[in-house]
Amino acid sequence: MLEMLNLRKVYNPGTVRQLCLFEGFSLRIPRGQFLSIVGSNGSGKSSMMNLICGTIQPDAGQIMVDGQDITRMPEHKRLRRIGRIHQNPAMGTCAGMSIQENLALADNKDQRMNLRPGVDKKQRQRYQDLLRPLGLGLENMLDARAGSLSGGQRQALAMVMCVMTPIDFLILDEHTAALDPKTSDLIMALTDQVVREKGLTALMVTHNLRYAIEYGDRLLMLHQGGIVLDRADEQKKKTRLQDVLDLFTQISIELGN
Numbered sequence: 001m002l003e004m005l006n007l008r009k010v011y012n013p014g015t016v017r018q019l020c021l022f023e024g025f026s027l028r029i030p031r032g033q034f035l036s037i038v039g040s041n042g043s044g045k046s047s048m049m050n051l052i053c054g055t056i057q058p059d060a061g062q063i064m065v066d067g068q069d070i071t072r073m074p075e076h077k078r079l080r081r082i083g084r085i086h087q088n089p090a091m092g093t094c095a096g097m098s099i100q101e102n103l104a105l106a107d108n109k110d111q112r113m114n115l116r117p118g119v120d121k122k123q124r125q126r127y128q129d130l131l132r133p134l135g136l137g138l139e140n141m142l143d144a145r146a147g148s149l150s151g152g153q154r155q156a157l158a159m160v161m162c163v164m165t166p167i168d169f170l171i172l173d174e175h176t177a178a179l180d181p182k183t184s185d186l187i188m189a190l191t192d193q194v195v196r197e198k199g200l201t202a203l204m205v206t207h208n209l210r211y212a213i214e215y216g217d218r219l220l221m222l223h224q225g226g227i228v229l230d231r232a233d234e235q236k237k238k239t240r241l242q243d244v245l246d247l248f249t250q251i252s253i254e255l256g257n
Contacts, residue, residue: 001031001065002201003029004025004027008060009021022061027220031201044224046173048222052078065081065168083171085171085172086173086175103160151178169201171203172203177208184208184211219244229247
C-alpha cells in the first residue's frame with residue numbers, strides 16, 4: 001500500500017508568493033489499484049506525483065510504502081520501484097541513442113556493466129519480441145535513433161523501458177497530453193494492458209476526462225490541494241462524464257470564474 005499521511009507542502013515560504021498547497025493531506029492507495037487523477041491547473045496533481053517520486057520533499061508528514069517510511073529516501077533509490085512516464089515524450093528516452101541502446105540501458109538498470117557489450121544477439125531478438133506487440137514497427141527499427149521517432153512511438157518505447165525490470169508503481173503524468181487523439185488512444189490501451197498484466201499500482205494524472213472515466217479502478221479529483229471527489233470500484237463505474245463536468249463547473253462558479 002502507498003500512503004501519504006498528513007502531508008504539508010509550502011512553496012516560496014516567507015515571500016509574497018508563499019503558497020501552502022497541501023496541509024494535512026492524506027491518501028491511501030491499495031496495492032494493484034489504478035487511480036485516475038483529475039483537477040484544474042494548480043490543484044496539486046503534479047506536486048503529488050513529485051512528492052511520491054521524491055522530486056520534491058514535503059515540509060511535514062510521511063510517505064509510506066508497505067509500512068516503510070520513504071519520506072526522505074533519495075529520488076534515484078525510489079525509482080528502483082517506481083516507473084514514471086512524463087508528458088513530454090522526449091523525457092523517457094535518450095534521443096541520441098538507438099532504440100536498442102535505450103532498451104539495453106533500461107534492461108541493465110542497477111547492474112554493473114563493466115567492459116562488456118550491452119547487447120548480444122539473444123537480447124536483440126528479445127527486444128524485437130517485446131516491441132512487436134505494439135504494432136508500431138519498432139521491432140524493425142532497433143538501430144534507429146530514439147530522437148527520430150514520433151511522439152507516440154517514443155511514449156510506447158518509454159512504457160516498454162519502464163517495465164523491463166520489476167517495479168511496483170507506475171506514475172503517469174499527463175502522458176498522452178502531447179499526442180494526437182488516435183495515438184493517445186493507442187497509448188492508453190497499452191497503458192491499461194501493462195498495468196493489468198504486471199499487476200502494478202498506477203497513478204495517472206490526466207486532463208482527458210474521458211480517459212479518467214474509462215480507465216482505472218478509482219477516480220480522484222483534486223482542488224487547491226484537497227480531495228473533492230473520490231470514487232472507486234462500482235461507484236466509479238457509475239460515474240458519468242457529465243458528473244465530473246458539473247463538479248468542475250461548480251468549483252469554477254465558487255471561484256468567481
